[in-house]
Amino acid sequence: MRVSFASLVVLTLLLFLADFAGVPKAYVNGFFLVASIIGYAVIGLFCRTTAPEEYFVAGRRVSASLNGMATAADWISAASFIGLTGLLLSDGFVGDGEHPGGLAYLLGWTGGFCLLGFLFAGKLNRSQSITIPEFLGRRFDSTAVRWFAAWGAILCSSIYLVAQIYGIGLVASMLSGLTFELGVFLALGGVLLCSFLGGMRAVTWTQGVQCVVIVVSMLALCVAVSFKTQGHPFFTVAAAQSLPQIQARAKQIEVDPAEQSTREVISLRMSNLDAKIADPVYAREIERQAVVRQVARAKADNAPLREIQKFESNPAWREPSVDRLVGAWQSERVMLAEAIYRPVGFQVPYLEGWNQGWLNSLALVFCLMLGTAALPHILVRSYTTATPVDAERSVVWALGIIVLVYLCASSLAVLLKSFVLTELVGAHMDQLPEWADRLKLRKLALLSIQDYNQDGIVQFADIRLFNDYLVLGVPEITHISAVFTGLLAAGALAAALSTADGLLLTISNALAQDLYFQTTAPDAPPLRRVMLSKILLMVVALLAAWFATNRPVSILFWVTCAFSLAASTFFPVMLLGLYWRGMNRVGALLAMGSGLSMSLYYIAVNHPWVQMRLQLHSVDTVWWGMDPVCAGVFGVPTGLLLGFLGSKLTSFKN
Amino acid sequence: MHQAPIAPASEAPNPSATIDVTALPARSLWGVAGLVVLTVGSMGLAWRFPDATLLHFLWVAQAVPVLYFFLAWWGTRPSRPHDVS
Numbered sequence: 001m002r003v004s005f006a007s008l009v010v011l012t013l014l015l016f017l018a019d020f021a022g023v024p025k026a027y028v029n030g031f032f033l034v035a036s037i038i039g040y041a042v043i044g045l046f047c048r049t050t051a052p053e054e055y056f057v058a059g060r061r062v063s064a065s066l067n068g069m070a071t072a073a074d075w076i077s078a079a080s081f082i083g084l085t086g087l088l089l090s091d092g093f094v095g096d097g098e099h100p101g102g103l104a105y106l107l108g109w110t111g112g113f114c115l116l117g118f119l120f121a122g123k124l125n126r127s128q129s130i131t132i133p134e135f136l137g138r139r140f141d142s143t144a145v146r147w148f149a150a151w152g153a154i155l156c157s158s159i160y161l162v163a164q165i166y167g168i169g170l171v172a173s174m175l176s177g178l179t180f181e182l183g184v185f186l187a188l189g190g191v192l193l194c195s196f197l198g199g200m201r202a203v204t205w206t207q208g209v210q211c212v213v214i215v216v217s218m219l220a221l222c223v224a225v226s227f228k229t230q231g232h233p234f235f236t237v238a239a240a241q242s243l244p245q246i247q248a249r250a251k252q253i254e255v256d257p258a259e260q261s262t263r264e265v266i267s268l269r270m271s272n273l274d275a276k277i278a279d280p281v282y283a284r285e286i287e288r289q290a291v292v293r294q295v296a297r298a299k300a301d302n303a304p305l306r307e308i309q310k311f312e313s314n315p316a317w318r319e320p321s322v323d324r325l326v327g328a329w330q331s332e333r334v335m336l337a338e339a340i341y342r343p344v345g346f347q348v349p350y351l352e353g354w355n356q357g358w359l360n361s362l363a364l365v366f367c368l369m370l371g372t373a374a375l376p377h378i379l380v381r382s383y384t385t386a387t388p389v390d391a392e393r394s395v396v397w398a399l400g401i402i403v404l405v406y407l408c409a410s411s412l413a414v415l416l417k418s419f420v421l422t423e424l425v426g427a428h429m430d431q432l433p434e435w436a437d438r439l440k441l442r443k444l445a446l447l448s449i450q451d452y453n454q455d456g457i458v459q460f461a462d463i464r465l466f467n468d469y470l471v472l473g474v475p476e477i478t479h480i481s482a483v484f485t486g487l488l489a490a491g492a493l494a495a496a497l498s499t500a501d502g503l504l505l506t507i508s509n510a511l512a513q514d515l516y517f518q519t520t521a522p523d524a525p526p527l528r529r530v531m532l533s534k535i536l537l538m539v540v541a542l543l544a545a546w547f548a549t550n551r552p553v554s555i556l557f558w559v560t561c562a563f564s565l566a567a568s569t570f571f572p573v574m575l576l577g578l579y580w581r582g583m584n585r586v587g588a589l590l591a592m593g594s595g596l597s598m599s600l601y602y603i604a605v606n607h608p609w610v611q612m613r614l615q616l617h618s619v620d621t622v623w624w625g626m627d628p629v630c631a632g633v634f635g636v637p638t639g640l641l642l643g644f645l646g647s648k649l650t651s652f653k654n
Numbered sequence: 655m656h657q658a659p660i661a662p663a664s665e666a667p668n669p670s671a672t673i674d675v676t677a678l679p680a681r682s683l684w685g686v687a688g689l690v691v692l693t694v695g696s697m698g699l700a701w702r703f704p705d706a707t708l709l710h711f712l713w714v715a716q717a718v719p720v721l722y723f724f725l726a727w728w729g730t731r732p733s734r735p736h737d738v739s
Contacts (some may be wrong), residue, residue, distance in 0.1 A: 093710040094700055103700060103714050107693055110719040114689045117730040118682035127673045139673045236716055243708050346707045358701040365693060392730035399726050403719040410715040581675050 009309055032486035033172060036213070036328035037190035046145045052526040055199030055533070056130040056509060057383045062204055064390040068397020070207035071381045073498035075372075075398060076214055076405060077160070078167025079559040080109060084406065085474075086467030087556065089414035089420070092343040095357040099627060101347075104361040105368065106410060108563075110403055112372020116379075117395035122388035123578050124379060131506075132376045132570065133514040133597025139577050142585035143518060148592050150514035152569040153376040154507050155596075158544065159377075160562040161503040163555045165548040167496040170469050171489050172440075174372060181549045187497060188545050195501045196534050204499045207334035210494035215401060217491025222408040224480045225415050236407065239414035246414065249421045250345030253460050262459040263340045266451040274332045280326050287316030291579070323612055330608055339461045346414075356625045364560070367632035371563025374570035376510075378504040412474065419477050420463070427458045435476040446473040468555045501543075508537035560629040561603050568595035576643050589645030595639025602631035685729025692721060 049055050062070070088102035095101030129135035132153055137146025168191075172183030184565060195203050222235040230238035253259055276283035294311045312318065315328035341348070372378065382391040423433045429451050432440075439447040448464045451457075472492065475484040512533040515525050572591040576583040604610050605621045606628035626633060678686075696718045700710050 074723065088715075092705050093707065093715065101712065103697065106715055107697065107718060107722075110722050111689055111693055114685060114722055114726045114729060117726045118685045118689075119678070121730075123674070135673070139675075236712075240708060240712060243711060247707055346710065347704050354701065358697070360699060361701070362694070365697065369689075369693075389732050396723070396727045396730055399723050403723050406719055407716055414711060578673075578675060579678050583675075 014198075027048065028483060029174075029486040030177070031488065032490040033493065036490045037187065039209065040190050040206045040497065041193035043209060044193045044195070044197045044202040047202035047205055049198050049201050050527055050530050052306070052530055054201045055530045056513075057380075058200040060384060061386050062384045062394075064385060064393035065397050066204065066208050067381060067390070067394035069211040069401060070204045070384075070498075071378060071394060071398035072401035072405075073207035073211040073214060073494065074381060074502040075378060075402060075499070076172070076211075076495045076611045077499040077559060078164050078407075078492065078496035079468075079555045080105075081214060081218070081405070082167065082171070082469050082471045082492045083467060084109075084409040085412045085416065086470035088346075088410055089416050089470065090342055090465055090467045092346040092348070094347045095361060096341045096343060096348050097357045098341075098360070098625070099357060100361040100630070101357060102410075102413070104364040106406055108365040108368025109372060110399065110406060111365070112369040112456050113395055113399040113402065115373035117392050117399075118577065119372060119380045120379060120574060121391040121395045124382040125385055125388040125391035128383070130380075130383060130498065131509050131513055132379050135509055135589065136573060136577065137514070138585075140585040140588045142588070143385065145585050145588045145592075146514050146518060148589060149570070149573075150258065150510040150518075152565075152592055152596055153510045153514075156562050156566040156569060157377055157503045157506045157510075158374065158540075159558050159565065160377075161500060161507065161540075161544045162504065162548050163558040163562070164496050164500040165544050167469075168493065168500060171472070171492045171496060174469075174472055174489060176640050184545050184549050187493065188500075188541055191497050191500050191504065192538060192541055195504050199533070200380075200384060200505060201531070203498075203505060204405060206501065207498045209249050211401060212499040213494040214491045214498075215404060217404050217487045217494075218408045221474060221480075221488050221491075224484060225412060225474065225478045227482055228478050229415050233417070234370075235411040239411040242414055242418045246418050246421060247345050249418075250343075251349075253344050253421065253425055254349050256459070258455055258457060259344075259459045259461060261455075262397055262453045266336050266340050266461055269452075270333055270336050273329050273336070277326055277329050277333070278311075280322050284316045284322065284325060287314060287355040291317045294335045324582075326612060327608070330612070334608075335464065339464065344460050346417070348472055354602060360627050360630060363626055363630035366636075367564045367567050367630050369559070370567035370571045370632060370636055371565075373567075374574060375563070375566045376498075376570065377506040378630045379570075380506060381502075396457070409471075412471070416470075416474060416477060419463070421460070424458055425460050429456050429458060432458070434521045435473070435479070438476055439473045445625040446470050456599075474610055504537050504541055504544075507540045508533050511536045557629060561631070564599050564603070564629060564632035564635065565596065567632040568599035568639055571595075571636055571645050572639030576640065576647070580647075582647050582651060583643065584647045586650040587643040587645075590646035591639040591643025594642040595635040596654060598638045599631035599635030600632055602626075603628045681729055681731070685725060688725050688729070689722070692718060693726070 013189040015421070053059055084102070084105060087105060091099070091102050093101050093103045095104075113144050124135060127135050127138070129138065131150075133146045133149035136149045137143060139145075165188065168187040172178065172187040173180045174183075178186065198205075223233040226233055226235040226238035230236065230241050276287075291311055291314050295308055298311060315325050319328060381394070385391045385394055411421070424436055427433060427436070429449070436447060436449070436509045439445065440449065446466050446469065448466075449458055449462050450464070451462055453459070467544035472485070472489060474488065475482060512529060516532065517529055521528075569592050572595055573583075573588050576591060577588060602623070604616065605616065611618065611621070622628075623634065696714050700706075700714050703709060
């Protein structure tokens with residue numbers, strides 16, 4: 001680890017020199033990408049193994065500190081590394097009074113490690129199992145439990161994996177200038193070389209190095225931005241110093257008549273969209289007639305082709321299916337709603353303390369904490385240490401590292417906000433700050449601006465920040481060296497790759513160990529088990545990459561859903577199974593089945609696509625105003641209740 | 655970074671160690687209680703004073719995660735001598 005830290009520092013210094021010497025930014029960024037992937041692949045090559053104990057659980061002799069680092073890297077995903085800062089920046093701390101605020105993510109993602117350490121880590125290690133389904137199968141002496149748990153693990157991990165691979169594609173394409181699809185497959189090569197060759201042993205060492213990259217990149221960036229804004233390296237203090245100015249500026253913007261007129265225009269557009277969505281066939285006809293007139297007029301005036309294409313890009317003209325047209329209008333409505341409901345500062349004005357947002361935030365913290373303690377790819381890391389005490393200590397190590405990264409992320413959100421509010425809001429549309437122009441024009445745009453009230457001035461509601469990956473633009477926004485772009489992207493890539501590594505291993509091991517060998521060839525020799533796991537790992541990786549490249553994914557949404565699903569499927573059965581002797585296999589199956597079904601149903605029935613297909617309305621499908629991502633708040637109690645009742649009733653009957 | 659001593663591990667991928675079902679240790683129970691109180695209390699404070707952004711940042715976004723770390727460290731300390739082995 002010391003070597004990897006020293007190498008990273010030397011590499012960064014060399015690239016600083018290259019930057020000062022005028023080496024093009026693309027080369028500097030590309031170097032970070034190539035060096036990272038080659039580095040991880042070399043570790044994978046050195047740690048290659050076919051010994052089952054090494055491949056599945058890294059020989060069960062990883063030290064607490066290394067396991068903690070690996071767990072932290074496994075945990076810090078693309079969503080939390082590149083998404084948290086953008087989320088806090090955009091949604092604020094306490095939210096908009098209806099949806100969860102950014103603080104809920106921060107607390108949920110850190111507090112869950114306390115639960116993991118208190119409840120599960122030591123006991124899992126003591127069981128000497130290799131997968132979570134195997135552990136549950138042994139605890140309840142049931143193949144059905146193991147089989148069901150394997151499918152649960154595959155489902156939760158797959159959803160998470162697709163979001164990670166999407167994140168990998170974004171970062172890799174940004175660093176390399178390649179297309180998104182090529183970026184995905186390039187980075188995937190690194191993941192495969194690492195996890196395919198050496199399984200858990202290689203993944204542990206790679207994740208250790210990736211942890212160093214993640215922490216160093218985030219810390220270096222935060223310190224640099226802190227220096228830039230307040231002249232000292234203490235980022236928490238710098239953020240606290242900036243907050244009063246940010247709040248004053250936010251209040252000024254909120255009462256600005258131009259801002260209010262922008263919001264009125266957006267509200268009017270939303271009302272128009274509501275009317276169109278209510279009667280889409282009629283609205284499409286009217287819109288099409290309008291487009292025909294506009295295009296005819298433009299052609300008559302010899303307008304440039306770009307203008308004609310702009311008219312023809314109207315979804316009513318371009319979309320042949322009414323369903324897709326309604327989908328396009330709904331997406332536009334969501335985007336407009338975000339523009340006017342998100343806070344200018346870190347909270348919306350005149351927010352009353354106890355509101356739906358408070359309930360949603362508590363529910364989200366609940367789901368994220370329990371999901372963290374029940375995610376199969378995090379739980380399996382408890383098997384890799386020598387003793388139960390080491391497993392628990394490694395959780396503390398992991399939490400310490402994660403807390404450090406998140407302290408940086410929240411400080412960075414505050415520091416970035418000051419740049420957005422002071423440099424961008426109020427600028428002329430034709431004289432935007434240089435960084436805004438660059439972020440807008442990127443192949444992967446991090447920012448878009450639309451002048452809704454046509455006054456030629458940027459208002460806050462005109463700005464759309466792409467939260468999922470906005471943090472990648474921090475060096476440009478804060479005017480620090482371009483080397484930080486490469487360093488940050490290397491950190492983001494490490495975060496996404498390390499999580500993808502862990503997830504791939506979990507899925508392939510569940511498929512091979514818990515499903516195939518358990519049912520078809522229980523006496524298969526160890527080498528065959530390892531080889532099949534490796535082959536399945538490659539197949540799963542390619543499938544996930546194909547899926548991610550074919551569908552745009554909201555990283556944060558799907559990652560949060562994966563937490564709710566993991567919490568509902570595994571938390572009740574693990575808790576009751578480990579701490580209640582009366583829990584039996586019927587209870588275990590009921591706990592997992594009911595928890596998973598409940599969460600899955602709530603997420604699915606509230607998804608816009610499903611609602612559109614089944615003609616459902618949110619008012620009928622949302623329970624007590626809970627966001628779909630908080631589905632675990634229904635799934636976990638259901639799992640606990642049915643697990644308890646199922647065990648009690650069947651033991652009584654017996 | 656050194657590695658811990660090699661643990662006795664079986665060569666087979668499915669070892670037969672027992673899975674013990676015991677009551678939650680008191681320290682863990684207190685840890686969970688502390689986690690709930692700290693989380694709900696801090697969030698309650700933040701939502702009770704929605705305009706106190708500095709409080710949200712310094713207490714909830716910065717101090718509470720650090721307190722979680724200390725709570726995890728305290729809650730996972732071995733309370734009995736045989737826990738270490």
